[in-house]
Amino acid sequence: MLENQNPLVLVTGGSGFIAVHIILKLLESQYRVRVTLRTMNRLEEVKAMLASGGLTNFEDLSFIQADLTSDKNWSYAVKGADYVIHVASPTPNKIYKNENEMIVPARDGVLRVLRAARDAGVKRVVLTSAFGAIGVGHRHHTGPYTEEDWSNVDAKIHPYQKSKTLAEKAAWEFIQQAGDGLELATVNPVGVMGPILGNDYSHSNEIVRQMLEGRLKAVPKIYSDYVDVRDVAELHLLAMTRPEANGERFIASSAENLSTLEVANILRKHLGEDAKNVPKGELPNLVVRVAAVFNPKLRMIASLLGQDMSTSNQKAKRLLGWTPRSAEKAIIATGKSMVEIIKRQIRA
Template identity: 60%
Template sequence: MKKQLVVVTGGSGFIAVHIILQLLQQGYAVRTTVRSLKKVALIHQMLTTGGVSDFTDLEVVSADLTSNQNWDQVMQGATYVMQVASPTPTLNFKNEDEMIRPAVDGVLRVLKAARNANVKRVVLTSAYGAIFAGHPNRTTPYTEADWSDLSAKNIHPYQKSKTLSEQAAWEFIQKDGRGLELASVNPVGVMGPVLANDYSHSNIQIEDLLTGKIKSVPKVDSGYVDVRDVASLHLLAMTQPQAKGERFLATTGETLSMLDVAAILRAHFPAFANQLPTKELPNIAVKVAAMTKPYLKMVAGLVGTYAETSNHKAVTELDWHPRSAATAIIATAQSMIDLGIVTAPKRQ
């Protein structure tokens, strides 16, 4: 029997490669896109680290979200599409359209090609950023019913890009989908095992904490979720009939401060204890620093904000059961130690 083909966009990405791992382990054929075929060796290396070394059912092809080229061929014969790729957030953008336009256009490009190839369902990797931004006086956990309020002041262009691209996807399905199904997965901070020294911005936080780069942490609360559970939620959203037309918040439902994260690392990796911060920065210090350091702008917008989330929908409707946030954080650190990305400081 011919295996069902799933297209996964952006195959070298942290979430995408874990999705590919689980698809191959569950007997699907996978065709994944990369901007450059130079990434093939990296994808094979990460999958091997993750436990898959037979690439018979994996095809890697070149396609870029910013160009129409190849997308029609990419979709040929596919039953499902995981639209994971996203233009990487540039920190030194001149205007926010540099982030927003490619994100919106890229999603629409994939949806059009999927519809034209009679794909059954697309699962869109959206983000918590499309849910929580612009709600200053929140007191109840965020759910899938929430959308970021883009009329609010000081919303980071990355959050705008995630919100507008997801909204564009739902609008396309409604007006031009012609029966194409859509589900979205909106993860909070994604942790879990890195499979090579190429990983997402949320993991860099763990590397910076372990290596002592961060002396004091901003007062930022966040939800965390393991990448393996984000991947399994994508597969549930792809296959379960009841996921059609629905959004799913990928969160453990726990909220941790950055100091909590440091404490988890200290308890499990005592060799790094002296590198890990024990103090929080005053909010005003973070905001002042962000005026001259663009990479702090997103963090500055999050200090002191409410960040509780609920996973009730994914748990009850899709029978999804994520690992704890601590497990995800420990797995990130352990994988970085195992791969030699971080090394314990020498004893004095």
């Protein structure tokens, strides 16, 4: 039997919420996929998430251990790869003593992956960046952010957003100065919602969980754009394969700006009894800011109060023909799958 010669894609950080959906989309599109994990202890968990997403044939999927903080195994990870989708990055959910604990691995990790990709003759790298690299630190900005915008790292912004900004800037600088023909595109998602396939999900989904469990009696006055994780995965594939995507950034957004209270209202409208604990009111900004002084986990939320975080998705739609689902559909998908996770954990 002839060995499968379909293009090989390396996906870094394969246990993450976005990465799992990218892997599913790649395999569905007949690519071979090699996945990096920081620890192989999570291999079975990742397989279970993929199975939950509908994967039945694991033949074109392989795993390799590689960590953003070490050179070990990266040359093996990229060997023979046609493309790299670099999703791995430090998570904002963890509490760090100082910002460099988040910034240094994000920036150094990107450069480590790009160097390995260049040396292995990879055609293109797609970097999963974030809205946090586009629209943060501009207190008086009005109107939708576009791919021309960059976050202001000199402002007082959360280390996660700073890490995303500095990592993406380092990537573009590397391509310009030392890329040697390696192509790069970035995808910058806003708040990522959509079907949750396991215990690893985005920080946007954590707020949904807190609402459903009744841990939030009222919600902060934050206005954000949202996107479905399945559409984020689709945009990564378009950014990977389309000639027009080389050298470009793409905001992944449904381009609908919703308050957290509107998200809560969508959950209540569509989930019935399962949403009985979802809050109906908003917290005064002062309360959130004072609470954030004592609770580090609230600091990123507090920094976004009163900010215009609306985005345009016109570039991805125009250049790549990308057509995302509505924010409402993405939020409903998160809510329904989160309800199942909560029920399963209660039963266990």
